[in-house]
Amino acid sequence: xxxxxxxxxxxxxTRGQQVTLSCSPISGHRSVSWxxxxxxxxxxxxxxxxxxxxxxxxxFPGRFSxxxxxxxxxEMNVSxxxxxxxxxxxxxxxxxxxxxxxxxxxxxxxxxx
Amino acid sequence: xxxxxxxxSQVPVFEEAPVELRCNYSSSVSVYxxxxxxxxxxxxxxLLKYLSGSxxxxxxxxxxxxxxxxxxxxxxRKPSVHISDTAEYFCAVSDPDADKLIFGTGTRLxxxx
Numbered sequence: 001x002x003x004x005x006x007x008x009x010x011x012x013x014t015r016g017q018q019v020t021l022s023c024s025p026i027s028g029h030r031s032v033s034w035x036x037x038x039x040x041x042x043x044x045x046x047x048x049x050x051x052x053x054x055x056x057x058x059x060f061p062g063r064f065s066x067x068x069x070x071x072x073x074x075e076m077n078v079s080x081x082x083x084x085x086x087x088x089x090x091x092x093x094x095x096x097x098x099x100x101x102x103x104x105x106x107x108x109x110x111x112x113x
Numbered sequence: 114x115x116x117x118x119x120x121x122s123q124v125p126v127f128e129e130a131p132v133e134l135r136c137n138y139s140s141s142v143s144v145y146x147x148x149x150x151x152x153x154x155x156x157x158x159x160l161l162k163y164l165s166g167s168x169x170x171x172x173x174x175x176x177x178x179x180x181x182x183x184x185x186x187x188x189x190r191k192p193s194v195h196i197s198d199t200a201e202y203f204c205a206v207s208d209p210d211a212d213k214l215i216f217g218t219g220t221r222l223x224x225x226x
Contacts, residue, residue, distance in 0.1 A: 004156070031212045043203065043216035056213045090156055094212055101147060102214060104156035 002027065004105035006091050012111045018079040021108045025072050025093030031055075032074040033102060034066060037088040046089075049074055050096050078110075086112045115140040115206050119217035127225050128196055134189040134220045136204035144206040146187045147214065148178055151201045160202075163187060174198070199224045 005024040013019050025032050033056075034046040045058040049068035068074045072093075078085055088109050092102035120135040138144065145164050149157040161172025168180040178189045187204060201221050205214040 006156075033212055033214070035214070035216075042218045043214075045213050045215070048212050050212070056211050058213075092157075092214075096212060101159050101162050102212065103159065104149075106154075106156045 004091055004093050004103055006089075006105035006108050008108060009106065010109045010111075012113060013081050014113050015081055015083060017081050018077065019081060019110060021076045021078075021089055021091075021110070023074045023076070023091035023093075023105060025074070025091075026103055029093035029095055029103075030072055031094045031096030031102075032068055032072065033092045033094075034074070034076050035090045035092065036060075037090060037107070038086070043090075046076070081112050083112050086110060115144065115208065115215045117204050117206055117215055117217035119202075119204055119220050121220050122218065123221045123223065125223045125225065126194055129193050131192050132190065132194050132198075132222065134202050134204075134222065136187045136189065136217060138185050138187065138204070138206050140185075140206060143209060145209055146178075146180060147205045147207070148172065148176070148187075148189050149203045149205060151203065151219075153200075157203065160189070194222070194224050196224050196226060198222060 007022045031050045033048040048056040052068045063079045066076045088107045090107045092104045094100045094102045116139045118137045126132045147162045148160040161170045163170045163180045171177045201219045204217040
């Protein structure tokens, strides 16, 4: 089985721009979660989608949004980028029953200049 | 609210020595507990999980962890470490009803020859 695939692996943007990150979950997994990893704040939960619906949301501003498609693939969008948005963005997938562990992709490294 | 505390930010150890990485959690409800490992420039890889049942959990790469409800701890152990175990280790909890991981700040395990 192929693992969780995130594209692109690296991205460089400037302040004020917007960005879209993509995540393809493991086949058969219906839940996709997004996390932000920074040296200062560590790993923080952004949001989780299950069957195209946002089921959980972390404490991030509205500039951070996401969606999930019918094939379970998910995208995350960040608008009006700020320097502090520089981070590793990790996507994780699971079957969605809570008891099943999440499997992570290798992440997208976003750098804001 | 749930929280996770990893008591050691760095743990240096010589090869073939035993190691324990400490994790304490706080939650008003029953939780699932996980340990993940992150190698440089990679995502998170699941080492082991505790959902219920036996309090001693065995994972991959020779790691094991013990769930202690009275002390709200979930310490990770390995009897003999290898150079290749050098990585960042994260303890995490999740609510059984939600696919949302709350992570500790991580412990950097550095194995010396």
